[in-house]
Structure formats: C-alpha cells, structure tokens
Amino acid sequence: MNDVNLVKEILLRHRGRNNAVKSKEISALLGLPLEDTQAVTRSLIRKVSEMLPVVSCYDGYFIPENEIELGMYNAEMQRRIDGIKHRMIKTNENYKKWTA
Secondary structure (H helix, E strand, O other), rough: OOOHHHHHHHHHHEEOOHHHHHHHHHHHHHHHOOOOOOOHHHHHHHHOOOOOOEEEEEEEEOOOOOOHOOOOHHHHHHHHHHHHHHHHHHHHHHHHEEEE
C-alpha cells in the first residue's frame, strides 16, 4: 500500500473533531522523519483531501461526522480567506501610496 492510501486509512479512523490526528502522529505511523512543518505528511494529506472530506483544525485532521463540524471548518476557512484578501488589498493600496 502506498503512502497516500495509508494516510487515507489513518484519516478514516479519525472521524469527528474529538478524534483529530496531528500530522506528527501520521508521520510517526508512516515511519516518516519528524520535521518542524511536516511538509511531506501535509502533502500526502492534501492528496487524500482530493478523495475524502478532510477537515483541519488546531487539534489536527479528521473526517467530519456532521454538518456542524463541516460548517465550523467552512467558517474558519472563510475567516482565513477574508484575512488574506484584506492583507492583499492593503498591500496594493500601500504600494500605490509609496510609489505615487
């Protein structure tokens, strides 16, 4: 079984926010080196998210058990999108001021 399928199997065992699994735990289960950012593991999780409804939170990754958990994820993602958009707009406005 390849690493993507192994991550898929791990995540399928972590349903609901109370059962979230951290990327370091997934790395350890796969026998991957533990890194500061867990870049390899996060890349595998992104691939799995193309197949499963993978949700992330401060507690790790999980498959939502209900629409409330999915809604909480969606709200958090929207807050992040809004924050990024705000910073982009401010950067462009400030650039125009500094280059005028």
